[in-house]
Amino acid sequence: MTEPKLTARNVDVYYGEKKAIDNVSIAIDNGIVTAFIGPSGCGKSTFLRSLNRMNDTIAGARVTGEILLDGEDIYGPDMDPVALRARVGMVFQKPNPFPKSIYENIAYGPRIHGLAQGKAQMDEIVESSLVKAGLWDEVKDRLSDPGTALSGGQQQRLCIARAIAVSPEVILMDEPCSALDPIATARIEELIDELKNTYAIVIVTHSMQQAARVSQRTAFFHLGHLVEYGETSQLFTTPREDRTKDYITGRYG
Numbered sequence: 041m042t043e044p045k046l047t048a049r050n051v052d053v054y055y056g057e058k059k060a061i062d063n064v065s066i067a068i069d070n071g072i073v074t075a076f077i078g079p080s081g082c083g084k085s086t087f088l089r090s091l092n093r094m095n096d097t098i099a100g101a102r103v104t105g106e107i108l109l110d111g112e113d114i115y116g117p118d119m120d121p122v123a124l125r126a127r128v129g130m131v132f133q134k135p136n137p138f139p140k141s142i143y144e145n146i147a148y149g150p151r152i153h154g155l156a157q158g159k160a161q162m163d164e165i166v167e168s169s170l171v172k173a174g175l176w177d178e179v180k181d182r183l184s185d186p187g188t189a190l191s192g193g194q195q196q197r198l199c200i201a202r203a204i205a206v207s208p209e210v211i212l213m214d215e216p217c218s219a220l221d222p223i224a225t226a227r228i229e230e231l232i233d234e235l236k237n238t239y240a241i242v243i244v245t246h247s248m249q250q251a252a253r254v255s256q257r258t259a260f261f262h263l264g265h266l267v268e269y270g271e272t273s274q275l276f277t278t279p280r281e282d283r284t285k286d287y288i289t290g291r292y293g
């Protein structure tokens with residue numbers, strides 16, 4: 041048995057006095073896509089953000105319990121949150137390129153993390169990140185154009201390339217297709233399928249169809265609890281819990 045990439049044990053997340061995540065334990069493996077599903081407000085995004093300490097940036101948010109990356113406590117005293125967020129990258133709901141060129145959007149992270157020795161090496165990182173994100177052919181002749189000039193779907197692939205550029209181990213995606221049309225969504229879903237061979241991927245999605253299409257394992261959250269976690273095909277066909285069954289048959293959410 042290989043060790044899980046990420047292990048959460050008895051995790052609670054609070055916003056002030058309010059508990060948004062209640063005693064969640066889960067093991068997330070490499071080489072697959074893990075989907076988080078559940079009705080609006082159930083805590084999917086909150087829990088996702090706890091996996092790379094993005095909640096640290098929200099005033100009043102507090103995480104208790106333990107989250108391990110390759111066995112190392114990400115909330116431990118020796119963990120630098122900036123370095124952690126390079127190892128556990130994130131892609132958001134709305135594509136959010138920097139107001140800079142396509143090239144600079146990718147080069148920024150490697151530069152602050154000191155990953156390139158010079159221009160040639162940076163060029164290589166930029167190209168390979170864009171290739172891996174399936175965007176290179178569309179942008180190779182206009183790397184100095186602003187990232188914001190791309191279409192929504194291209195911008196989201198640029199944001200994925202930006203995450204890839206700092207050599208992450210895990211990529212967290214918070215509803216990455218919710219602002220995209222069906223064609224751009226299909227591109228991102230294909231990309232997710234390819235990327236899972238290299239990175240552990242965790243995706244929050246409102247769409248059960250999307251979870252069924254892209255993930256191998258699914259976690260169903262409800263009211264801050266992890267209700268059920270299992271193989272995606274099993275969870276959608278023979279859920280163990282009544283609450284999961286009610287959700288996937290459309291009784292709420």
Ligand SMILES: Nc1ncnc2c1ncn2[C@@H]1O[C@H](COP(=O)(O)OP(=O)(O)OP(=O)(O)O)[C@@H](O)[C@H]1O
Binds near residue numbers: 080082083084085087
């Ligand atoms: N920054 C915040 N400050 C205070 N409460 C918050 C904050 N972010 C989320 N919450 C609350 O925490 C709970 C979980 O929210 P969260 O956004 O994680 O749910 P979600 O399942 O991702 O929802 P959605 O699918 O609508 O995005 C909700 O009750 C929400 O109101």
